[in-house]
Amino acid sequence: MxxxxxxxxxxxxxxxxxxxxxxxxxxxxxxxxxxxxxxxxxxxxxxxxxxxxxxxxxxxxxxxxxxxxxxxxxxxxxxxxxxxxxxxxxxxxxxxxxxxxxxxxxxxxxxxxxxxxxxxxRPALALRMLNHWDNVAVHPVMGQVERGYAGGSLFWQDGRARGDLARVRAYARLLASCGVNALSVNNVNVHETEAHLLTDRVTEVAAIADALRPYGIRTHLAVSFAAPVVVGGLDTADPLDDGVRAWWREAAAHVYAHIPDFGGFLVKADSEGQPGPFAYGRTHADGANLLADALAPHGGTVHWRAFVYDHRQDWRDRTTDRARAAHDHFAPLDGRFRDNAVLQVKHGPIDFQVREPVSPVIGALPRTRVAVELQVTQEYTGQQRHVCALAPMWADVLRFRPEGEHGPTVGELTASGGLVAVSNVGDDPFWTGHPLAQFNLYAFGRLAWQPDADPDRLLTEWTESTFTPWATADPDRLRAGLRAVLRDSWTTYEKYTAPLGVGFMVQPGHHYGPSVDGYEYSPWGTYHFADRDGIGVDRSAATGTGYAAQYAKPWSQTYESPDTCPDELLLFFHHVPYDHVLHSGTTVIQHIYDTHFEGVEEAEAAQEVWDGLADLMPPARHARVAERYAEQVRSAREWRDQINSYFLRASGVPDAHGRRVF
Amino acid sequence: MxxxxxxxxxxxxxxxxxxxxxxxxxxxxxxxxxxxxxxxxxxxxxxxxxxxxxxxxxxxxxxxxxxxxxxxxxxxxxxxxxxxxxxxxxxxxxxxxxxxxxxxxxxxxxxxxxxxxxxxxRPALALRMLNHWDNVAVHPVMGQVERGYAGGSLFWQDGRARGDLARVRAYARLLASCGVNALSVNNVNVHETEAHLLTDRVTEVAAIADALRPYGIRTHLAVSFAAPVVVGGLDTADPLDDGVRAWWREAAAHVYAHIPDFGGFLVKADSEGQPGPFAYGRTHADGANLLADALAPHGGTVHWRAFVYDHRQDWRDRTTDRARAAHDHFAPLDGRFRDNAVLQVKHGPIDFQVREPVSPVIGALPRTRVAVELQVTQEYTGQQRHVCALAPMWADVLRFRPEGEHGPTVGELTASGGLVAVSNVGDDPFWTGHPLAQFNLYAFGRLAWQPDADPDRLLTEWTESTFTPWATADPDRLRAGLRAVLRDSWTTYEKYTAPLGVGFMVQPGHHYGPSVDGYEYSPWGTYHFADRDGIGVDRSAATGTGYAAQYAKPWSQTYESPDTCPDELLLFFHHVPYDHVLHSGTTVIQHIYDTHFEGVEEAEAAQEVWDGLADLMPPARHARVAERYAEQVRSAREWRDQINSYFLRASGVPDAHGRRVF
Structure with a gap:
């Protein structure tokens, strides 16, 4: 213990x-x-x-x-x-x-x-892994933990592995208890310092592995594809170069000499500036297989991220669609990956927005081991200042059937690859900054063990374990209160942020708070194309980018037309006028107003429920959540007013109920 | 030498x-x-x-x-x-x-x-001062030099005054040769480290003063109003507290013991988070006089900045107008400042935009010494990556007559206060990053000496001194080329950036590059209120914020109505529909398109002219400017396309000439 x-x-x-x-x-x-x-x-x-x-x-x-x-x-x-x-x-x-x-x-x-x-x-998925985007050396922009909202790193401090790993051992215990069995210890954006973890600093990784092992957690390492050049002193990282292959074999053997049960490598290649096989005219199968071959003799696996797209896109170019990128890049490579290579695919085609369709890559590579990547750290879902219980979203993804009702679920399709998530944990006393964000971590582990688990049941499990209501003065009030603030918090968050699947509209860089046009004229490929007449991205095959056709039937048909596309994804797939009538019966513009008023009201109501639970838990925990609610409600109002004002200014259509839009 | x-x-x-x-x-x-x-x-x-x-x-x-x-x-x-x-x-x-x-x-x-x-x-203004926004300790966000675009600080490095001050001496020589006679050595945002320059680290300032003195440059120091608390250990900085007054007297005496010809203090108080007298319920006259009294026995002067406004404004609140703030705060204090206190006023009411009206504060305090502050560092005018010769803008300001054609000019009104500018110099080999930005520094000094100098003549002076065309193979081509790229570069920059005096539309934080809505829903008080029908800020007395009434006649009348307001300031003073017809005969929307196409064409033409001058100057200087032109042209196109797209989307009005708007 x-x-x-x-x-x-x-x-x-x-x-x-x-x-x-x-x-x-x-x-x-x-x-x-x-x-x-x-x-x-x-x-x-x-x-x-x-x-x-x-x-x-x-x-x-x-x-x-x-x-x-x-x-x-x-x-x-x-x-x-x-x-x-x-x-x-x-x-x-x-x-x-x-x-x-x-x-x-x-x-x-x-x-x-x-x-x-x-x-x-028995676990449905053999691999249930957390990725830590933790930097060893504090990054000048991204800090100690990239997209981390819970303080510093559990693993790294002052440029080195922590000497005292008691928190790591306690973390391993928490993870094991919810089903996690693997963990990568450093950021997928591998900077100069971190590149050395593979070689001359592997003993620091080994020390962490020793702390994780007693709870059955295997250690993985994110590596730079350019490691042979960056730390190896070679003049190439070409995956077909014999010297490079030998270098990786030796590097892998070196790691296993220190960590006999080492899990393997995680790689972000040719993505957002990270090096990759494209520089040598090689495919991503060549790249992944290079590392897979080096790991194979030791029983290791390479997790190769499919997050490859052009992040220097010209916003003027409407023919390029970032949503298409992963499928365009990887579907043709099916069957060309080694058995110990896993393609790690984000659950949606863009980047962990509050609402995205399921990535069409999942199911498109039947001869490839595919892992699905979730983001437990709330980069785009309130950054652990907002309550946003993500289990319902993840459960929807895992139950989605890419080939229709008679085909397998995403959970089934990833049995050979696993479920992976970016951790939301740091050295904060509450682990996740926001105490209620612990539920996201817990639910991830449990869904990885059992992808068809009912998120509502998981909420009960977590509530009972964490708050032990039976030991309090009023178990029913506590249970009802926790349920009230958590269960629908994802849809609450969705309501007051970007509408109808359109995504982004966040402040550039740090991604917290609203900015409708924040990414509209940027190179990141995340646009909404709002003008005075309408909004949304036409991704149909008939008149748009063709992204909808990356899906198998029936989804390619469902998404192709605004008539059949689900409301919540309408603006992801179609550009429609503000007076377009949704299946719900309301117009797009009125939906924007309605949801934004509702979302704030729901956040305010949750805050009030929380205030009424103070006597039923440790004061520090209650106070921390109360403090976060103050910020959530402030931020939700800001979202509401900015979004509503922007679309009133653009559309000229007043709110049907005469509420105040600035 | x-x-x-x-x-x-x-x-x-x-x-x-x-x-x-x-x-x-x-x-x-x-x-x-x-x-x-x-x-x-x-x-x-x-x-x-x-x-x-x-x-x-x-x-x-x-x-x-x-x-x-x-x-x-x-x-x-x-x-x-x-x-x-x-x-x-x-x-x-x-x-x-x-x-x-x-x-x-x-x-x-x-x-x-x-x-x-x-x-x-004889110099028309006795005080001709540069302010350096240089930090001693590198600021995590703002760096070594706040809003600096020319490398590190000439004065500070590695958290201390540089040991080798040869560059400072050379800088003093350059400044003396164009007329500057005073310089403050640290950022007006005085952080913890810099607060100690006043006390236990004054010897570092003295060393710099020794390097500046041989060229007749007096040294000034930016101080924190909270210095008695921050470095003095007192529990108040109340300007009417006897202990505080004594503390400042001793602090001033201490400085003069080390720097006998010390110029005085520069203070940013109650501004953007800096401490000030408001915390104690005192006026800014109380605050300035506190320091003036401490300096008086030694012949020093306090420069007190009038840049006081609410930087936590609610964008929803249309009754608050940042443009009004300096006049609202300071005009009532006229006559209450000591003789050795100077009120330092930015030339425009907002913040160094490419086009602003002259601040109504200038001329509004006849019994107060007023200095005008310019920004030589090109925070909002291309950050020394764009050519933007500011002398014509400054000359317009200095020749402006706040009371109409029979009243004094701004240059005359500031005779007792002086002309001040934020320096654009760092440790870059070219001093100002962009070699052509040297002209801005030169022109500032010369205009401070002679505010009615012809900017065109100053350009000739600088060209002849810097490029010594007589010593080159083709003096006429060089002269004509330099004139072509510099003379109208301010209006070129204005054309492709924010139109008609509306200001901002820059990326938040670093302020480089376009973002039409970047500050639209922010707390900074810098809005344009563009919607599908029109754009601009109504600052009239009749229907707007009343800012126009802060001017004396005839300007209060001129600015009050769109019929008389000059085109270039129209959107600063009025909200008008896109089809409003300017005095120029074109509509607002067409003006936006026209100027943005023209501005890019002018930048491209300038780049071509520059390319043709390579044989007439040192290769390194030519190459540096050529490299900057590549970025300027790229950035100008980005400005053009983003601004044009935004307003096409908002207005729905196509360009009359059918040019490409995305």
């Missing part, structure tokens, strides 16, 4: 969450490092609540046992849970399975001790 | 500029440090070109003599020039006068040796 001090918020593992198990007689059977971790957890829990660790043949209430012979049923991480006669038995083939089983029992709390039929749990 | 190495551009004092004088017999008569400076200059010039320094009663061609008895005619800085029989005589009462006379002869070059009637020259 890592000890991190009382000033650090326990997130979803407060001592109270261990009460049910810790007050019982618990027996742990089996060998292995992770079994020892389970044993340590049990000792800690029983020490807190008067239970006992049963070492002899005496009676027990809970049996946690590793049985290697049950491997086929459980795989490397699964387990069976049996509950009968008030006794709980967890059986796992592998140590990691036992750890997951242990945390499952913790999560169930008192309910674990009610009888139920046996259940076998 | 300071030696700074051949890599530093000589600006308008190349050796060739000394040829006429340096090839003759020169006699220097008189005593005083500045006379010694003149003597050193003459020794250097004669050493270069074979002239001689006449020490005995022998014949001479040039006599430079100090005659203290001629004080009444010359004052502390004037001189008389006599030219007869090929012999030149400069007579000055004071050493500074002799120095200015010497540089006048240098400026005349060979023409000095043609006969002409005697002339007496």
């Amino acid at each position: 890592p000890v991190v001090g009382s000033e650090v918020d326990p997130a979803w593992l407060p001592d109270e969450a261990l009460h049910a198990l810790g007050s019982r007689r618990v027996r742990v059977e089996g060998e292995g490092d992770l079994v020892d971790t389970v044993r340590g957890e049990v000792v800690h829990a029983c020490g807190l609540y008067g239970g006992s660790v049963v070492e002899d043949d005496g009676p027990y209430d809970v049996l946690l046992r590793r049985q290697p012979q049950s491997g086929e049923a459980h795989g490397p991480e699964g387990f069976t849970l049996e509950r009968a006669g008030g006794r709980v038995t967890v059986t796992a083939a592998a140590p990691a399975g036992l750890l997951h089983g242990y945390f499952h029992v913790v999560r169930l709390g008192r309910a674990a001790f009610t009888d139920a039929p046996p259940e076998t749990h | 300071p030696v700074v190495g051949s890599e530093v551009d000589p600006a308008w004092l190349p050796d060739e500029a000394l040829h006429a004088l340096g090839s003759r017999r020169v006699r220097v008569e008189g005593e005083g440090d500045l006379v010694d400076t003149v003597r050193g200059e003459v020794v250097h010039a004669c050493g270069l070109y074979g002239g001689s320094v006449v020490e005995d009663d022998g014949p001479y061609d040039v006599l430079l003599r100090r005659q203290p008895q001629s004080g009444e005619a010359h004052g502390p800085e004037g001189f008389t020039l006599e030219r007869a029989g090929g012999r030149v005589t400069v007579t000055a009462a004071a050493p500074a006068g002799l120095l200015h006379g010497y540089f006048h002869v240098v400026r005349l070059g060979r023409a000095a040796f043609t006969d002409a009637p005697p002339e007496t020259h």
